[in-house]
Amino acid sequence: MTDSLPPTSYVFLDESGDAGFRVADGSSPLFCIASVIFDDPDSITTTECIIASLRQRLHLRANHEFHFTKEPHHIRLAFCQAVAVCPYRIRAIVIDKQRIYSPKLRNSADEFYQFAAAQLLEHNFETITSANVYIDGSMNRNLKTHLRQVLNRETRLVQSIKFYDSRENSIIQLADMAAGSIARSYKRSKKDCREYRKILSYLGVRLQASHRHRGAHILRLTKRSAWCLSR
Secondary structure, eight states, X not given: OOOXXXXXXXXXXXXXXXXXOOGGGTOOSEEEXXXXXXXXXXXXXXXXXXXXXXXXXXXXXXXXXXXXGGSOHHHXXXXXXXXXXXXXXXXXXXXXXXXXXXXXXXXXXXXXXXXXXXXXXXXXXXOOOSEEEEEETTSOTTHHHHHHHHHTSSSOOXXXXXXXXXXXXXXXXXXXXXXXXXXXXXOTTSTXXXXXXXXXXXXXXXXXXXXXXXXXXXXXXXXXXXXXXXX
C-alpha cells in the first residue's frame, strides 16, 4: 500500500509597492504581496473565463491587462465584483517598512522581496500544500532558488515555481488587483482607504485572522460564499 499524495495547491503571486526604503525620495511606505490560491485546474479555468467575459462586457480588448495602478475606480470595482463568485482563496502580507530594522533587508531589494514572499508562503495557516507557484515575470528571479531552499527545508511545501508575463496571465492580474486593493485599504493618507475595505468585500474575501511577524502584518483572507455577498 502506498501513501496518498498530498493535495496540490496552485498559488499565484503579485505585489503592490516597491522594495526600496527611500520613502522620502518616493519609495512606497508599504509593501504588499498577495497570493491567490486554487485547489484544482478547473477552478483556474472557471476564473479565467469570468475575467475574459468581464473584458467583453466592459468593451475592452481581449488581451487587456488588468493592472490596479492603471485602472480607473469603476474598472477596479467591476473587476472585484465579477470575480467574487470565483473558487479561490487569498492570502496577503502587508509590510510597514518603518518597522523593518534589518540592514540586510533595508539595503537589498532582492533580500527584501525574498523575505516577504517567504513569510507569506511559510505562514500559510495550512492553506497551501505541495504548491505549484506562479509568479509575475517582472519579480525578482532569485526568488525561485530562495523559496525552494527556505520552504522545503522541513516539508515539501513548494513543488514547482514558474514565472509568467502578467500581460498573458489573467490570474496573476487577479493577484495584482488583490494586492493593490489590500495595500490601498492600509493607506490612511488616501481619502478612499475605507472604501477599499468595502471593495475587498466585493472581491469576496474577509479578514479572518492576522498576526504580526518581524514587522509584517500577515493576513489570512478567506473566500466568502456567494450567498453571503448577495444578502
